[in-house]
Amino acid sequence: MIQASGNRLDSNIPDGPVAEKWDRRRFELKLVNAANKRKYTIIVVGTGLAGASAAASLGELGYNVLSFCLQDSPRRAHSIAAQGGINAAKNYPNDGDSIWRLFYDTVKGGDFRSREANVYRLAQISNLIIDHCVALGVPFAREYGGTLANRSFGGAQVSRTFYARGQTGQQLLLGAYGAMLRQVSAGKVKQIPRKEMLDLVVIDGVARGIVTRDLVTGKFEAFAGDAVVLCTGGYGNVFYLSTNAKSCNVTASWRCHKRGAYFANPCFTQIHPTCIPASGTHQSKLTLMSESLRNDGRVWVPKQQHDPRPPHEIPDADRDYFLERRYPTFGNLVPRDVASRAVKERCDAGFGVGSTGYAVYLDFREAIARDGVDTIRDKYGNLFQMYDKITAEDPYKTPMRIYPAIHYTMGGLWVNYDLESTIPGLFVLGEANFSDHGANRLGASALMQGLADGYFIIPYTMGQHLATRKLAKVSTDHPAFAQTLADAKARVEQIASINGRRTVDSIHRELGKEMWNRCGMSRDEAGLKATIERVRQLREEFWHDVKVPGTGESFNQNLEHAGRVADFLEFAELLAADALHRKESCGGHFREEYQTPDHEALRDDENFCYVAAWEFQGADKPEALHKEPLAFEAIPLASRSYK
Amino acid sequence: MAGTLSLTLKIWRQPNAQTRGHFETYQVDDVSPDMSFLEMLDVLNERLIRDGREPVAFDHDCREGICGACGMMINGQAHGPDAETTTCQLHMRRFRSGDTIVIEPWRAKAFPVVRDLVVDRSAFDRIMTAGGYISVNTGSAPEANSILVPKDESELAMNAAACIGCGACVAACKNASAMLFVSAKVSHLALLPQGDPERRRRVVSMIAQMDQEGFGGCTVTEECEAACPAGISVSNIARLNREYLKSALGGGK
Numbered sequence: 001m002i003q004a005s006g007n008r009l010d011s012n013i014p015d016g017p018v019a020e021k022w023d024r025r026r027f028e029l030k031l032v033n034a035a036n037k038r039k040y041t042i043i044v045v046g047t048g049l050a051g052a053s054a055a056a057s058l059g060e061l062g063y064n065v066l067s068f069c070l071q072d073s074p075r076r077a078h079s080i081a082a083q084g085g086i087n088a089a090k091n092y093p094n095d096g097d098s099i100w101r102l103f104y105d106t107v108k109g110g111d112f113r114s115r116e117a118n119v120y121r122l123a124q125i126s127n128l129i130i131d132h133c134v135a136l137g138v139p140f141a142r143e144y145g146g147t148l149a150n151r152s153f154g155g156a157q158v159s160r161t162f163y164a165r166g167q168t169g170q171q172l173l174l175g176a177y178g179a180m181l182r183q184v185s186a187g188k189v190k191q192i193p194r195k196e197m198l199d200l201v202v203i204d205g206v207a208r209g210i211v212t213r214d215l216v217t218g219k220f221e222a223f224a225g226d227a228v229v230l231c232t233g234g235y236g237n238v239f240y241l242s243t244n245a246k247s248c249n250v251t252a253s254w255r256c257h258k259r260g261a262y263f264a265n266p267c268f269t270q271i272h273p274t275c276i277p278a279s280g281t282h283q284s285k286l287t288l289m290s291e292s293l294r295n296d297g298r299v300w301v302p303k304q305q306h307d308p309r310p311p312h313e314i315p316d317a318d319r320d321y322f323l324e325r326r327y328p329t330f331g332n333l334v335p336r337d338v339a340s341r342a343v344k345e346r347c348d349a350g351f352g353v354g355s356t357g358y359a360v361y362l363d364f365r366e367a368i369a370r371d372g373v374d375t376i377r378d379k380y381g382n383l384f385q386m387y388d389k390i391t392a393e394d395p396y397k398t399p400m401r402i403y404p405a406i407h408y409t410m411g412g413l414w415v416n417y418d419l420e421s422t423i424p425g426l427f428v429l430g431e432a433n434f435s436d437h438g439a440n441r442l443g444a445s446a447l448m449q450g451l452a453d454g455y456f457i458i459p460y461t462m463g464q465h466l467a468t469r470k471l472a473k474v475s476t477d478h479p480a481f482a483q484t485l486a487d488a489k490a491r492v493e494q495i496a497s498i499n500g501r502r503t504v505d506s507i508h509r510e511l512g513k514e515m516w517n518r519c520g521m522s523r524d525e526a527g528l529k530a531t532i533e534r535v536r537q538l539r540e541e542f543w544h545d546v547k548v549p550g551t552g553e554s555f556n557q558n559l560e561h562a563g564r565v566a567d568f569l570e571f572a573e574l575l576a577a578d579a580l581h582r583k584e585s586c587g588g589h590f591r592e593e594y595q596t597p598d599h600e601a602l603r604d605d606e607n608f609c610y611v612a613a614w615e616f617q618g619a620d621k622p623e624a625l626h627k628e629p630l631a632f633e634a635i636p637l638a639s640r641s642y643k
Numbered sequence: 644m645a646g647t648l649s650l651t652l653k654i655w656r657q658p659n660a661q662t663r664g665h666f667e668t669y670q671v672d673d674v675s676p677d678m679s680f681l682e683m684l685d686v687l688n689e690r691l692i693r694d695g696r697e698p699v700a701f702d703h704d705c706r707e708g709i710c711g712a713c714g715m716m717i718n719g720q721a722h723g724p725d726a727e728t729t730t731c732q733l734h735m736r737r738f739r740s741g742d743t744i745v746i747e748p749w750r751a752k753a754f755p756v757v758r759d760l761v762v763d764r765s766a767f768d769r770i771m772t773a774g775g776y777i778s779v780n781t782g783s784a785p786e787a788n789s790i791l792v793p794k795d796e797s798e799l800a801m802n803a804a805a806c807i808g809c810g811a812c813v814a815a816c817k818n819a820s821a822m823l824f825v826s827a828k829v830s831h832l833a834l835l836p837q838g839d840p841e842r843r844r845r846v847v848s849m850i851a852q853m854d855q856e857g858f859g860g861c862t863v864t865e866e867c868e869a870a871c872p873a874g875i876s877v878s879n880i881a882r883l884n885r886e887y888l889k890s891a892l893g894g895g896k
Contacts, residue, residue, distance in 0.1 A: 072764060080710050139792075146792050147788050165801060170807075181771050193768075246703060279675075280675050284685055385727075455781045506689070558698055
């Protein structure tokens, strides 16, 4: 799979101490004269936290922005579903937090597979984000004195998480959506919903536009610009069942990859420990229960395998609070990957609960006795209600049943320090890029990163691209647009014309099951090789036997899904190949062959302390591996311990 | 687990905005009570696809009640029979075997049908564009704790800000009024000190846009509150009216 190739990766990290790098870079970056900004058009794809904040801040600067989303409204982007909170190093609780500590926690939490310089910048910017969001009217939780409230969150020993009940993502997204609509009103942003990006247009090696399909009429269109900013989220739905929204997909990223953007660390996927377990084969997605619940809930299984008693009949002496037992310092607050694997280990060993045996209890009995039911309702009321709706069980009375699920993907398109991909003029923000979370993301960091990228990084780095490169004016009359449009159209028409026997959903489910079983929470060489074979077969099956009724010239949700599954079927192979090549365990990537005697992840810094960036070489050809070495200068490499 | 359900579905089918729609009847069996309403429709759609027929189109995305994409009239009720519950969070254990369920799109002049159960709610985005925000440029915000917000006020603002923009309030209203939706945003921002400088201008321009989109007037039947999956209270409409009156008297500045 791996081919030797020249290293073309320049991460472009500024010189100097880590704390001065961003200041230095901001000074080095070229500026676009205020009067010239209106001459440039920037295409922003996606309207989640990264996309909406980028469109808003670029519009404020005076650029012309075209903002695309595939939903009926930009406010539906999946950032809306983030529950728990957003981190910042404000140190309001006076409990020892600092930019350096947030930086340190994030690098360590990412298991030393992220880029130090990017993470430091993220921690620096975190405080500005809170200031800005408050100014935008985000109704964060408050103390009685009117100041902002904080809570602690998975993997952190300080209280640095800002939150708006269990709906922090919703409130931050609506803030960014409002900021963007203000620019719509000002005429600087044009908002274009229900259009799906199906390809990138590259002219003279520079990203100059996109091709879209109108999801209502089926019409293919091309849009030209001076830069493309991809904010299209993660690829968790390659596993079919995940906490992602149904429309989350890898298509935009994958098409850019096929046009020359390297894909970094695709095997770094995050499993979230606290999700509602699947209830049957009809399950269409999984629902997350915010990990803030682990602040007050205690995780346990019966000490006896296959204990048939209902939870309230099991006395404390017969309960195994296994996270507290194994990790006395962090207890129930260990990072997501550590908690998820511990849950899986207990269930695999026969201690799981519920009808399937694939669940553990998350119990609030003690917290309710200690703080009173009203306090618990204040903190988690909407989550408890959601749980009750889905399972018809009342978590105030009986412990929740939880099991891990795919939740976030740390891998993504490779970007340099300026968030620019290996295709000049193509910037990648938020979950769609790879840069800040390494092999595991800490809770309440995704919102922080999406907004840091969109509000506070792209407005600066965009100028460098526009001011230093001589960009010829192009319009959609350029032959590259016609060619890319014809390619995209032909592909969709081909899918619509196969008229085989299998439904898109059945193939997607099968792909997901394969990926979850052998490329999910734990992986090994034989399983990964088998997965690659199976993915290839499924891909064949798709292109010969898929059935999509209706036409491409109308609103056809099944056809949309088919296009996305076709891309997942290509991408899945790269994900498995990346997992196969990384012969170590780190963060969310757990290889059975590489573990310590007490079953913790065993990193190999000697051989794998690098970003794996994959280059597309052509259909059915192995991808070429490029390595970006990771240097840890500010925080020395150390093995993670949460004991 | 209880036994499975057999149901008769009467679903509105309409290929596009230009063509007249009609009800079609489908029988679905083996419905698990643990399925969500949308998962039940998924099962129907898989069968239709296997038979070479076009599946029922419906908007949906997060399937956890927060994105606001899903929404349909279920036996004449927006989002179905459960209080404060979106369609995606409605579960089939709420129904009995043998039930007939009538499923229609939101019905409102301002929400034209796109296909089957999918409607065009872009009017909501245009109302928000008219003023549903605080005008502050990135980079110019003061330190976050320099703006103190009393906890009670902040909680009230959050109650209003919880609106998911699904449109159930409009669908449930006999006048197809969007007052609950508009009042939620106006209240959220009027209750916060940050929203104060623009509060008069905001309410006037959002109401003007609302009227222009063809939503009906409010006659205080409170159906909107009953249908709202996010629990938005009609007291926000009272606040909206006060804000509007104050602005009108103050010249909309």
